[in-house]
Amino acid sequence: xxxxxxxxxxxxGCSYCVLACPRKLIGIDQSRIxxxxxxxxxxxxNDAAPCTGCALCAEICxxxxxxxxxxxxxxxxxx
Ligand code: SF4
Ligand code: SF4
Numbered sequence: 427x428x429x430x431x432x433x434x435x436x437x438x439g440c441s442y443c444v445l446a447c448p449r450k451l452i453g454i455d456q457s458r459i460x461x462x463x464x465x466x467x468x469x470x471x472n473d474a475a476p477c478t479g480c481a482l483c484a485e486i487c488x489x490x491x492x493x494x495x496x497x498x499x500x501x502x503x504x505x
Pocket of ligand 2: 439
């Protein structure tokens with residue numbers, strides 16, 4: 427399963443990544459404020475519809491805060 431890491435300390439809460447994710451795996455955490463004074467973006471994977479590693483979120487982030495980790499397929503696996 428692929429996943430992303432958001433460097434939330436630099437996040438400005440613009441929501442571009444939220445809108446970009448085709449699987450709706452990113453949200454804005456309204457319960458926390460980072461050092462810049464913004465509600466940061468958070469990643470929540472979904473076992474039923476997991477991150478594909480498409481990197482659309484990383485490409486759209488104006489602050490370049492998102493790293494994408496793609497898990498390799500197992501040899502002989504179908505997925
Ligand atoms: S890599 Fe793609 S599927 Fe994964 S969180 Fe980013 S936009 Fe969503
Ligand atoms: S696109 Fe970047 S700056 Fe904007 S909410 Fe997402 S992580 Fe934060």
